[in-house]
Ligand SMILES: Nc1ncnc2c1ncn2[C@@H]1O[C@H](COP(=O)(O)OP(=O)(O)OP(=O)(O)O)[C@@H](O)[C@H]1O
């Protein structure tokens with residue numbers, strides 16, 4: 001099942017398919033093609049190509065400063081790119097404005113620092129998007145939010161404020177907030193690296209569950225256990241390039257590139 | 271010399287003057303908060319024209335003496351250009367005073383609010399955008415509510431300054447308490463007791479501003495956002 005290695009010639013949706021099969025079929029959900037990005041002089045994304053199929057979980061791993069966060073942020077355009085294309089479910093990301101906002105609603109993003117809305121209760125955090133963006137009714141949104149909070153195991157915290165929750169609980173709330181938008185794909189940028197060790201697993205468990213249920217996910221993480229359990233593909237990024245794409249088992253036991261072997265030897269001895 | 275007789279002889283007029291001051295301050299408080307919020311939104315917006323407008327407005331208005339702003343409103347716009355809110359002269363001067371004072375205070379509200387916006391972590395805006403809120407939605411629902419909570423105390427200072435600035439509205443021919451006081455002193459029948467009169471009016475201002483300060487201090491504590 002690992003035959004999805006970045007072939008550029010995939011059935012890319014274009015203007016010729018007006019009816020969108022909601023994130024289904026065999027068309028890839030995320031296509032990143034020849035993407036470049038600079039921060040001033042610094043070339044942070046160097047000709048990146050990546051394809052993510054529906055239901056696929058891709059783990060992105062690599063040394064600090066390699067461009068992993070920038071790639072994630074480029075995929076929902078929190079960071080503009082210099083050139084190349086990014087297609088989401090066959091559609092190119094619009095430049096700015098309402099269209100972009102609409103598209104972003106389909107891409108869930110979970111941040112390292114949770115970023116729950118500090119002045120709103122957990123429940124309000126989760127219902128805000130459905131009510132204001134999806135224009136869902138309040139009751140329906142709250143019912144759905146409670147189900148999601150229950151699923152991530154913090155239904156009893158619904159009426160608290162983010163600062164009253166532990167890091168692990170906050171991150172699970174943030175995942176519920178993303179899920180409430182019924183996203184086509186979820187991006188996780190080091191979701192567990194700001195957590196105390198004893199809270200890492202409660203978040204990873206939620207993520208593993210999501211992966212099992214078929215959520216398409218791009219996860220920046222150094223959690224090898226999660227990668228092996230949940231990912232179909234590991235992407236190793238360093239110096240702004242994708243250096244290696246491999247299956248988790250192959251990657252962790254028998255990486256093909258020297259750069260990856262070197263990196264792994266460093267994180268494994270810690 | 272410290273006979274408070276004249277103060278109490280004129281207490282009726284003075285209280286009317288204070289009432290006029292309160293009406294001016296209350297309307298200007300609301301309007302300047304609105305103007306300041308709009309200006310601050312402009313100044314942080316991604317649209318260059320709006321940003322440029324916000325910046326120019328603040329820089330021009332903040333650096334113009336309030337007396338001049340108010341004279342411009344009353345003499346320039348009302349009297350010469352005849353842009354009147356009403357045929358009743360006290361009503362039209364009242365609204366010009368409200369407008370001038372708010373236009374001026376709005377620039378300070380904007381800058382205070384902008385300082386507040388800077389205290390809101392970037393991640394809040396990113397999370398808001400990532401769930402699909404537009405720029406103005408995230409400003410209105412996520413950024414501004416948190417920004418306001420962080421600047422309640424300094425906003426109190428801006429409003430206290432505004433309350434004291436109402437006295438300049440005399441320049442706009444608006445009969446607030448300072449103008450009333452001056453009229454009393456200028457009466458031929460007024461012999462002595464200027465200092466007690468001024469002291470009385472000063473205490474009147476303390477009665478307006480001290481509770482304002484305490485109220486904002488209390489509100490700031492109550493509304494603080496825990497992070
Ligand atoms: N807003 C920015 N302005 C300028 N340079 C930036 C900005 N954001 C990131 N960079 C730089 O771009 C490079 C890639 O950063 P990025 O955050 O994508 O790396 P990363 O792989 O996520 O690293 P980490 O593991 O530390 O999170 C780094 O050198 C970083 O300093």
Ligand SMILES: [Mg+2]
Nearest residue numbers: 068069070190
């Ligand atoms: Mg990063």
